[in-house]
Amino acid sequence: MVSSKEIVSALPDLCGVYLIKDSTGNIIYIGKSNSIKKRISTHFRTKLADKIASVDYILTESELSALILEASLIKKYKPKYNVSMRDDKQYPFVMLTMSEDFPMLTISRKVDDEKSVYFGPYKSLTARMLIKVVSKIFGLRSCANFKKRAQPCLNYYIKRCSAPCIDNISKKEYWINVKKAIDFLSHGPEQLLKELKSEMDKASRNMDFERAAKLRDNIHSIEKMISRFENRYTKQKRKDLESLNELQKIFSLKKTPKRIEAIDISNIGKDNTVGxxxxxxxxxxYKNNYRRFKIRTAKLPNDVAAIYEVVTRRYSGSLKDKFPFPDILLIDGGTAQLNSAMQA
Structure with a gap:
């Protein structure tokens, strides 16, 4: 059997998507990273370590491409340990309504329309950022009720829509952009940029300098938007990681906390208490794991007894085996509530 050191040493210190396989060759986890080598090294310090038999990877030229490819592969293979993005309504899809003359680009939390095309799932912020980028590049509409207008909406003036509602673009041209958007959302921006650069070179060789200049500006605009997207995405990830690292220091944990749970009690009237x-x-x-407990054993209202019941039901009842144990448990209340939770 190949050792963890041998597996890590064979991996590149580059951006891309990795596929972790078990001893039977099944893909059990898919992830992305700016450094595949470092990320897999981290996985060998988690509960996943003893299940890693081999790692395949696909290099990408940008984090945006890795993000798109990761979501596509998770959707395709449904790995066992990608629990946070599998069958979870918290993570929306980017949807194109292909049954319309001028398809709409929007967010959907359900995959329930056979005539539409779905990409993802992504985290909500990522999905919204992707729609913003794709709308800017390809001019696809996002309005829910499409109809002919005398004047276009705001999205046209801020260059997020090509305004088919005022016949500013033909159906044929719009569908060319739809197909390019599908390719962009399926494979990332590299192929699009490659094609645009090839068209620019061709126009330059044919001495069509006006078209070459327009293509050059389009390329720069796309690269700028992608860079802005990745900077914002990276900034948000860094902010989340810094917060988790701070919690690790505060609670003197051996590793960065991954799962955090918090319990609170609400009293509605004299006889209705909910945890x-x-x-x-x-x-x-992670809303898919949120739970509500109707307090039934304590003499109400009694927050201390209610905390004891909720903690007992969460960590000794049916949820014990269903949910993993958290790295941090937060109890809302004072010393009495904390002591009650520790006794449960």
């Missing part, structure tokens, strides 16, 4: 469990995964709300 709430909220969960954060990698710094982001």
């Amino acid at each position: 709430s469990l909220v969960v954060f995964l990698d710094g982001a709300p």
Whole structure:
């Protein structure tokens, strides 16, 4: 059997997507990183370590391409340990409504229209940023109720729509952009930029300098938007990581916390008390694991007894085996509530 050191040493210190396989050759986890080598090295310090038999990878030229490819592969293979993005309504899809004359680009939390094309799932912020970038590049509409207008909406003036509503673009031209957008969302920006640069070189050789200049400006604009997207995406990831690292120091943890749970009690009237469990995964709300507990054993209202019941039901009841144990558990309240949770 190949050792962890041998696996890591064979991997590149480059941006891309990696596919972790078990001893039977099944893909059990798919991820992305600016450094595949460093990320896999980190995985060997987690609970996934003893399940890693081999690692395949696909290099990409940008983090945006890695992001798009990762979502596509997770959707295709449905790896066992990609629990945070599998069958979870928290993570939306980018959707193109292909049944319309001028397809709409929007966010959807359900895959329920056979005539539409879906990309993802992504985290909400990522999905919104992708739609902004794709709308800017290809001019696809995002309005829910398409109809002919005398004047275009704001999106046209801020260059996020080509305004088919005022016949500013033909159906044929619009569908050319739709197909390019599908390719962009399926494979990333590299192929699009390659084609545009090839067209620019061809126009220059044919001495069509006006077209070459226009293509050059388009290329620069796309590269600028992609850079802006990646900077914002990286900034958000860095902010989340810094917060988690700070929590690691505060609680003197051996590793950066991945799963955080918090429990709170709400009293509605004298006889109606509810306990709430909220969960954060990698710094982001993980609503699929949120739970509500109707307090039934305590003499109400009694927050201390209610905390004891919720903690017991979460960590000793049916949820014990269903959910992993958190790295950090937060109890809302004072010393009495904390002591009650520790006794449960």
